[in-house]
Amino acid sequence: QKEVEQNSGPLSVPEGAIASLNCTYSDRGSQSFFWYRQYSGKSPELIMFIYSNGDKEDGRFTAQLNKASQYVSLLIRDSQPSDSATYLCAVKGSGGSYIPTFGRGTSLIVHP
Amino acid sequence: GAVVSQHPSRVICKSGTSVKIECRSLDFQATTMFWYRQFPKQSLMLMATSNEGSKATYEQGVEKDKFLINHASLTLSTLTVTSAHPEDSSFYICSAPRRGSTNTEAFFGQGTRLTVV
Numbered sequence: 530q531k532e533v534e535q536n537s538g539p540l541s542v543p544e545g546a547i548a549s550l551n552c553t554y555s556d557r558g559s560q561s562f563f564w565y566r567q568y569s570g571k572s573p574e575l576i577m578f579i580y581s582n583g584d585k586e587d588g589r590f591t592a593q594l595n596k597a598s599q600y601v602s603l604l605i606r607d608s609q610p611s612d613s614a615t616y617l618c619a620v621k622g623s624g625g626s627y628i629p630t631f632g633r634g635t636s637l638i639v640h641p
Numbered sequence: 642g643a644v645v646s647q648h649p650s651r652v653i654c655k656s657g658t659s660v661k662i663e664c665r666s667l668d669f670q671a672t673t674m675f676w677y678r679q680f681p682k683q684s685l686m687l688m689a690t691s692n693e694g695s696k697a698t699y700e701q702g703v704e705k706d707k708f709l710i711n712h713a714s715l716t717l718s719t720l721t722v723t724s725a726h727p728e729d730s731s732f733y734i735c736s737a738p739r740r741g742s743t744n745t746e747a748f749f750g751q752g753t754r755l756t757v758v
Contacts, residue, residue: 537682563747572647572734572752573685617684628675629747633684 531556535632548605552618561621562601608639647750664735670715671737679732691718725757
């Protein structure tokens with residue numbers, strides 16, 4: 530059974546701080562890793578994807594991947610109250626079909 | 642703008658009735674679509690994979706006779722919850738993968754909040 534684990538939180542950070550969200554996965558053959566943001570009552574929206582070990586930066590967001598440790602993280606710099614949401618980690622294994630496995634999500638609260 | 646449109650966004654129905662949810666891919670063809678269900682504070686759980694022109698593939702534990710899926714065209718998949726019961730109340734979300742230049746990205750519909758009373 531492929532598993533994607535996330536701390537459900539809530540993770541509470543002050544405005545302007547760095548929020549660090551973590552995700553571990555069990556399938557060592559996993560190839561693609563995605564971070565989605567989901568506001569309450571809304572469907573998920575893709576923030577970032579990463580395929581290779583290391584860091585990938587996009588604006589205030591940085592995704593970090595360590596395949597040896599089976600660990601992927603999302604850093605949000607200069608956190609804003611509008612970043613308050615649930616962040617879902619999704620992992621896709623090898624193969625041609627696109628069926629990612631989602632983590633339970635981490636609730637992030639950015640307080641003014 | 643949205644690339645996957647899901648309708649309705651919210652529905653309330655009586656126990657025992659059926660509800661149809663539509664998922665459309667906009668500006669691209671989707672031979673495969675995915676249907677998820679999400680209970681409060683839980684993750685997305687894949688229910689079934691909808692395949693254009695063939696039968697859907699259901700995940701273990703999902704009743705195919707209760708959750709009818711039809712994918713009759715390359716841009717439309719429907720999920721019908723038959724004989725709905727209060728325990729079917731949930732947030733249903735469809736997703737369609739679109740192949741880009743560097744990766745295949747899954748786009749989600751807006752979701753349907755189903756409440757069975």
